[in-house]
Amino acid sequence: MRTAASCFDVAAGPVPARAGIGLRAPHYRELIERHPDIGWVEVHSENFFGAGGPPHWFVESVRSDYPLSLHGVGLSLGSAGPLDREHLTRLKALVERFEPCLISEHLSWSSVVGRHFNDLLPLPYTEEALQVFSAHVIETQDFLRRRILIENPSSYVAFRYSTIPEWEFLRAVAERTGCGILLDVNNVYVSAVNHGFDPLHYLASIPFRDVGEIHLAGFEQGEHCLIDTHGTRVADAVWALYEWTVQRLGRVPTLIEWDTNIPALDVLLAEARTADTILETRDAVAA
Amino acid sequence: MPSLRELQLAFADALDRNAWPDPGTPCGDGLTPRDRERFPVYANNVATNLIEALRAVYPVVEKLVGGKFFAHAAREYVRAVPSVSGDLHRYGRSFPQFLARFDGARPLVYLPDTARLEWLMHETFHAADQDALDLTQLGRVAPDRVGALVFCLHPACRLLRSPYPVHRIWQVNQPDAHDDERVDLGEGGVHLLIARPNASVEIELVSEAEFSALTAMAAGADLTSALADAQARDAGFDAGQFLRRRVLARTLVDFRL
Numbered sequence: 001m002r003t004a005a006s007c008f009d010v011a012a013g014p015v016p017a018r019a020g021i022g023l024r025a026p027h028y029r030e031l032i033e034r035h036p037d038i039g040w041v042e043v044h045s046e047n048f049f050g051a052g053g054p055p056h057w058f059v060e061s062v063r064s065d066y067p068l069s070l071h072g073v074g075l076s077l078g079s080a081g082p083l084d085r086e087h088l089t090r091l092k093a094l095v096e097r098f099e100p101c102l103i104s105e106h107l108s109w110s111s112v113v114g115r116h117f118n119d120l121l122p123l124p125y126t127e128e129a130l131q132v133f134s135a136h137v138i139e140t141q142d143f144l145r146r147r148i149l150i151e152n153p154s155s156y157v158a159f160r161y162s163t164i165p166e167w168e169f170l171r172a173v174a175e176r177t178g179c180g181i182l183l184d185v186n187n188v189y190v191s192a193v194n195h196g197f198d199p200l201h202y203l204a205s206i207p208f209r210d211v212g213e214i215h216l217a218g219f220e221q222g223e224h225c226l227i228d229t230h231g232t233r234v235a236d237a238v239w240a241l242y243e244w245t246v247q248r249l250g251r252v253p254t255l256i257e258w259d260t261n262i263p264a265l266d267v268l269l270a271e272a273r274t275a276d277t278i279l280e281t282r283d284a285v286a287a
Numbered sequence: 288m289p290s291l292r293e294l295q296l297a298f299a300d301a302l303d304r305n306a307w308p309d310p311g312t313p314c315g316d317g318l319t320p321r322d323r324e325r326f327p328v329y330a331n332n333v334a335t336n337l338i339e340a341l342r343a344v345y346p347v348v349e350k351l352v353g354g355k356f357f358a359h360a361a362r363e364y365v366r367a368v369p370s371v372s373g374d375l376h377r378y379g380r381s382f383p384q385f386l387a388r389f390d391g392a393r394p395l396v397y398l399p400d401t402a403r404l405e406w407l408m409h410e411t412f413h414a415a416d417q418d419a420l421d422l423t424q425l426g427r428v429a430p431d432r433v434g435a436l437v438f439c440l441h442p443a444c445r446l447l448r449s450p451y452p453v454h455r456i457w458q459v460n461q462p463d464a465h466d467d468e469r470v471d472l473g474e475g476g477v478h479l480l481i482a483r484p485n486a487s488v489e490i491e492l493v494s495e496a497e498f499s500a501l502t503a504m505a506a507g508a509d510l511t512s513a514l515a516d517a518q519a520r521d522a523g524f525d526a527g528q529f530l531r532r533r534v535l536a537r538t539l540v541d542f543r544l
Contacts, residue, residue: 046373047376049376050376050414051413051415051416051442052413052415052443053411053412053413053416053483054487055412055413057486073373074372074373074375075373080290080291080292080295084373087372087374110373111373112296112299114371115369116369116370116371116373117299117302117333118333118336118340118375119336121295121298121329123291124291126291128291156322156328156329157326159318160317160318160319161288161289224321224324225325225328
């Protein structure tokens with residue numbers, strides 16, 4: 001069942017099928033001054049939920065130079081209760097003002113009865129969760145009048161209650177709501193190692209026509225599992241999965257994310273160049 | 288099988304207790320023993336995200352008390368005060384009051400007001416933009432109606448009164464300040480206007496009379512009563528000069544009759 005949302009455009013303006021970077025406060029000024037050659041940039045929507053001021057002036061400036069993607073971390077589409085309409089209203093104001101090329105959120109939950117945990121918490125993959133999540137995606141797309149992308153999370157625990165594999169759950173959400181998929185290849189790898197499934201089987205199960213964006217980031221080895229810290233370079237194993245994915249899906253806009261121990265901008269740009277090289281190689285093969 | 292809501296409430300409860308989810312609860316029963324061991328990764332992420340949000344807003348407080356004590360105080364605050372928004376920038380408003388009662392921080396009597404200053408600067412940074420006051424419109428107001436004018440402050444303006452020289456404490460604890468700078472608490476109390484007159488947040492020391500007028504205006508008082516408040520504190524208060532300066536500095540950006 002597709003809803004009206006599937007007829008919304010996925011993008012306002014083109015998203016180049018190149019690598020972009022996740023932009024965080026330490027690099028704001030340098031990006032504007034240096035204007036490096038990258039395809040696009042992505043920011044966390046909630047960092048611009050204030051009413052105005054320098055953060056908004058910054059996004060305005062970046063938006064005039066690069067295609068901009070809004071990536072949300074706090075909407076909590078997987079919560080059992082109603083969606084936070086104030087949060088949605090703020091997101092809509094940003095969407096209307098900055099006309100992002102992509103809008104994305106996560107396959108997770110972060111709040112319950114008004115308590116917020118400001119983290120991406122794991123869902124049980126059940127029919128009930130699928131209904132709740134899909135209804136919230138539809139509500140969001142109808143409210144924003146834009147198609148959104150849903151990102152697969154990294155997870156550290158898996159519920160015994162789950163009856164649907166995550167990749168099938170994600171595919172079902174896309175089918176029921178008309179949303180797109182933000183495929184985080186690093187998250188697939190981290191969850192595959194943590195829960196013992198085959199990452200290639202996961203990636204092969206994702207319908208390529210729904211993938212509007214790919215994320216890449218670094219993880220670290222924790223005491224009991226891999227942890228998705230976004231604090232290091234992309235691991236070799238993840239680059240290999242990415243190459244495999246690009247061979248299968250074609251050239252998909254790809255983002256390098258880095259959120260803790262944020263390095264010099266040049267380090268991010270070098271990671272983006274590596275992704276660009278893989279994307280360009282795919283073109284050569286395809287040609 | 289528990290409902291989604293029951294599972295999320297139980298998950299939240301386990302996060303709050305910072306413990307492995309107990310067997311017999313909807314969350315504990317849903318996890319293998321191996322995954323119960325991994326549960327603290329989430330509790331740790333949640334606490335770290337909130338503590339980092341506090342560190343971003345309160346760098347001077349952190350410098351004053353040191354990183355270790357700040358982490359301790361922040362952890363206790365996170366335990367006591369839940370987040371109620373998906374926007375982390377809203378977290379930490381009551382940290383100043385918390386510090387005022389926090390064991391070990393009480394000897395630093397100026398700490399809560401320094402924290403208040405940092406929170407207000409944070410609010411100023413994210414507040415709405417507004418154009419300067421329309422002087423042509425103001426010029427059209429009939430002279431006998433001027434006293435009834437209600438001026439509006441720029442949405443980024445905040446006012447803070449403290450018995451301590453917190454603006455100086457803030458200045459000497461900036462990354463680019465000289466190490467040998469000291470603040471004498473005997474310098475006494477201050478009246479501060481926190482605003483965004485240009486691109487950045489600025490702290491301006493204002494007179495007690497000016498502070499009274501601005502506080503009255505911020506509360507919706509008309510010009511006559513706002514100026515009366517100021518003149519009660521300083522009989523020589525120059526109303527004309529005050530208005531000109533505050534319109535030019537974009538402290539006063541609108542008015543209504």
